[in-house]
Amino acid sequence: MSGLSLSFDTPQLAQQYEVRSAERQFLHGQRLIAELGVRAGEHVLDVGSGTGLLAEHVAGLVGPTGRVLGIDPLPLRIEIAQRKARPNLSFQVGNAYALGELPAGSFDVVYLNAVFHWLPEKTEPLKQIHRLLKPGGRLGITTGAKDQPNRLQSIKKQVLSREPYARYPEAQAGTPHWVTAQELADLLSGAGFTAQRIEAQANVHHQPDGNTAIAFSQASSFGNFLGHLPESLRSQAIEDIKRELEAFRTPEGIRLEGKRLFAIAHKPASH
Ligand SMILES: C[S@@+](CC[C@H](N)C(=O)[O-])C[C@H]1O[C@@H](n2cnc3c(N)ncnc32)[C@H](O)[C@@H]1O
Numbered sequence: 654m655s656g657l658s659l660s661f662d663t664p665q666l667a668q669q670y671e672v673r674s675a676e677r678q679f680l681h682g683q684r685l686i687a688e689l690g691v692r693a694g695e696h697v698l699d700v701g702s703g704t705g706l707l708a709e710h711v712a713g714l715v716g717p718t719g720r721v722l723g724i725d726p727l728p729l730r731i732e733i734a735q736r737k738a739r740p741n742l743s744f745q746v747g748n749a750y751a752l753g754e755l756p757a758g759s760f761d762v763v764y765l766n767a768v769f770h771w772l773p774e775k776t777e778p779l780k781q782i783h784r785l786l787k788p789g790g791r792l793g794i795t796t797g798a799k800d801q802p803n804r805l806q807s808i809k810k811q812v813l814s815r816e817p818y819a820r821y822p823e824a825q826a827g828t829p830h831w832v833t834a835q836e837l838a839d840l841l842s843g844a845g846f847t848a849q850r851i852e853a854q855a856n857v858h859h860q861p862d863g864n865t866a867i868a869f870s871q872a873s874s875f876g877n878f879l880g881h882l883p884e885s886l887r888s889q890a891i892e893d894i895k896r897e898l899e900a901f902r903t904p905e906g907i908r909l910e911g912k913r914l915f916a917i918a919h920k921p922a923s924h
Pocket of ligand 1: 701724730748749
């Protein structure tokens with residue numbers, strides 16, 4: 654059981670994600686799309702599209718003869734995404750575990766940008782994506798790396814393992830389900846994909862203060878970062894995490910680092 658909740662999202666978190674992801678997830682998403690070589694006329698599926706910034710960028714690349722569909726289980730994020738809709742770009746509430754309704758062989762490209770680590774079980778979504786792709790179709794994934802998790806998440810884990818938080822073990826359930834590069838390679842080949850490239854990239858960024866860092870994680874985790882903790886303990890936990898983050902202060906701000914996996918794979922043309 655994952656324990657991740659889709660019910661912690663709020664209009665504020667969704668709006669914050671729209672603003673803050675423009676300098677983070679959107680940037681590495683653009684690199685993923687460039688590597689996938691998305692071309693005019695292609696049909697593209699964005700699984701876990703969030704508020705739709707990257708899908709909007711992709712719609713510009715596929716042009717009027719192409720089509721982009723973004724799906725996400727969070728209605729508040731889809732509501733923001735839908736403001737970007739146009740004839741070749743649509744969004745709908747959907748889920749990586751419910752891709753069965755989409756027709757087989759209907760997409761040239763499927764991607765999950767900063768989404769894969771939010772999937773507790775990864776085999777079924779990958780098999781479904783394989784079914785949805787045309788022969789020769791491409792899959793792109795960016796996700797956190799298990800062997801070097803994001804520093805803020807590691808600090809949170811340590812803080813929550815102490816009292817008074819340790820008596821709420823469910824609070825640890827808001828942690829992403831990262832994979833190693835080898836696990837990702839095995840998952841991809843197990844679902845029938847040929848991996849062209851799986852690379853671990855340094856993911857370093859600076860935040861001006863602990864509040865900003867935590868707010869970003871709350872928005873990116875749709876409220877799961879501390880959402881399982883009773884509200885009465887949440888501000889105390891934030892103070893404890895902020896204190897530990899100060900140890901990583903540099904002249905540029907609080908240095909947060911981790912590793913990101915970047916994967917490009919394709920469905921063999923013979924399938
Ligand atoms: C960090 S955001 C990334 C959003 C977007 N891909 C981007 O590049 O900005 C993670 C997204 O994963 C989505 N997500 C979580 N569980 C999911 C699932 N089971 N199926 C599809 N998307 C999911 C969340 O709703 C959230 O919008």
